[in-house]
Amino acid sequence: MVSKRKVTPVCLLVAVLMIVSGLSGWTPTAKAFAQLNASQIVQQMGAGWNLGNQLEASSNGIPSETAWGNPTITKTLIQKVKAAGFKTIRIPVSYLNYIGSAPNYTINATWLNRIKTVVDYAYSEGLYVIINIHGDGYNSVPGSWLLVNGGDQTTIKAKYQKVWQQVAATFVNYDEHLIFESMNEEFDGTYGAPNSAYYANLNAYNQIFVDTVRKTGGNNSARWLLIPGWNTNIDYTTGNYGFVLPTDTYRSSTVPSSEKRIMISAHYYSPWDFAGEESGTIIQWGATATNPSKKSTWGQEDYLNAQMKAMYDKFVTQGYPVVIGEFGSIDKTALDSTNNTYRAAYAKAVCAAAKKYGAVPVVWDNGYNGQYGFGLFNRSTNTVTQQGIINAILSGMN
Template sequence: MTSQARKIRSILLAVTLTVAASASGLAHQASATTTPRSSASQIVADMGAGWNLGNQLEANANGYPSETAWGQPTVTQALIDKVKAAGFKTIRIPVSYLKNIGPGPDYTINTAWLNRIQQVVNYAYNRGLHVLINMHGDGYKTVNGSWLICDSTAQATIRATYQKVWQQIAYRFQNYDQRLILESMNEEFDGQYGRPTQPCYSNINAYDQIFVDTVRKTGGNNSSRWLLIAGWNTNIDYTAGNYGFTLPADQYRSPSIPSGEQRIMISVHYYAPWDFAGDQSGTITQWGRGATNPSKKSTWGQEDYLDAQLKSMHDKFVTKGYPVVVGEYGSIDKSSFDSSNNRYRADFARAVVATAKKYGAATVYWDDGGNGRYGFGLFDRRSDTVTHQSIIDAIMSGVGGS
């Protein structure tokens, strides 16, 4: 989630309803030189608790990606080591390409930028972590240089660009093992909160199909790699419900994948209720059955809602062998309005992770690097220190099943 998108949501008091459900099971780690064997339950168990390196490689200055453009320091190995030491097993690295994509027909990614992406991936991958990389800010109309716009009239050019960019990314990472997961896009929609529109949703489905076909055709471990795709705005209702989402065909996958086993995951995000998780008015600061002040607690989006949302993804996708990943969840710091707020942020994080695990889910906490008022941060990226151990403890408690 970009800073711009978060501001828009706060103004509109809109809710992006999301969640994840994926299967749990025995851990298995494939090598880069052998055919990976990783079922839906195994990959989710391997992923464990996840963390987002938010507001870094998706940040930009005047449309050019820059990891320090939004106030964060350069990403270091020391930061990733601290995240791993805290207990996280998966790191999602949001990435924007924007004006670092050259002109057609080749649409060549700036080499220095692709090298830097790989270097940051290696910070985590070489430490044995699972890593997710995506195409993050290229689909936001509010971002300078964005082009992956589902309601644009230039769909032929958009699809050609999308195919060529993912082809380059896939070739760069084709020899990485199953700990590297590629994600098609991020919160792709027409920018209007509400029911999905056509033909915009059909275009999103087309992007997902191009993504799967392109990555698979590059060969190597990409022919059997787990691929993460998204529906409308990573919204649970608009992905699990009858609003137009279609699963891509996986016709070019490796014949070594057992019949009936999928290698496609579904991405959703969870920030419900938004008045607790993201709204910056400071009015709603408590969440869950442990809330002590009813006036500070939202009238919806509590434990029963969370359970129903995760269950709907489980019933729609997990039961058919498609893992579901809550690629983002979390809540902003409102302790300046309510000194007990961080307790409820921990309760929320624990509940999302534990309920997701109940329904076979993988979860990845959204950390935007911000600490203090309105920040999602769990770490100080300048000193490589933990800032909210209680929330980390809650996450680890949730993924542990307690």
């Protein structure tokens, strides 16, 4: 157990900056940290749910949780998610133009405090919480800067280091229920085999992330850290495409040398024509499908299991837990009333395969419950909208 916070000059500096900036909730005493090994943390995290685009949303480079149509996040919503059976909440976060200028790259204090408030909604409920840098790595988002294909990598890396330094210091005293994720679907915006030079930049970001968080000390020196490969793609993370695991040089000596404190992130939306394509062509999935013309020619149970096994063989067997940080399928019931049956079958199969191969599944929910939405809850009324899919997720974890 970590009984007290190890204070470093970096941690002290950022703490002072936050206090001066008026950030609430800073506590000087670290909370006791449970040293969970790989299998224990996966078991404890159970099934997860994504807060979706809320703290990722932005307008003209300015993050805003209501910019993309969702209401302001409430603790009541988080409590409803917990009551539904989820044990982990992933909170995607964009910073964008709320990051100040060089050399300090100071995060807007109001925004950082709002992130902390939302984290506290879940953390105070005893849920596991994952926070990341999300939309800042998209070539298509105004204000994005964490670009593997960016021309000035020296500046990008300096900015990235400063942002994580501030975020890590904000949450330094939180216990093992908080997990940092270095970034999201990081790639150059083009699909296909990764560019090796750009992949090297991604690997460098992951290394900066691990080193920076660890150096802030306290519970961060033993915290579980989550990192992705190229575009969180399983093939490009497990195959011979250039993914490099970061070293963990500055990890706390309280962690047994035989254990890891790094997790690997991947997303699963295969087959895309069922899970994400906005058309009524493919609306069935899996062995129970009744109409071959409405079922994809790939991406069925055998493919799903092979993908999960690939992550297991590459990482879980070496002590690195896997988090399927996003999965799900869009609502096509307006086009075919049987679609929810297959969405539930898909969700159950993904969760069952994740459990079989030692991974944590975290379903994507963007808060939208209309046609082509991923919503499982109505965020205005704090009610469940897709109980069948939630039941399937929990069933897959049993």
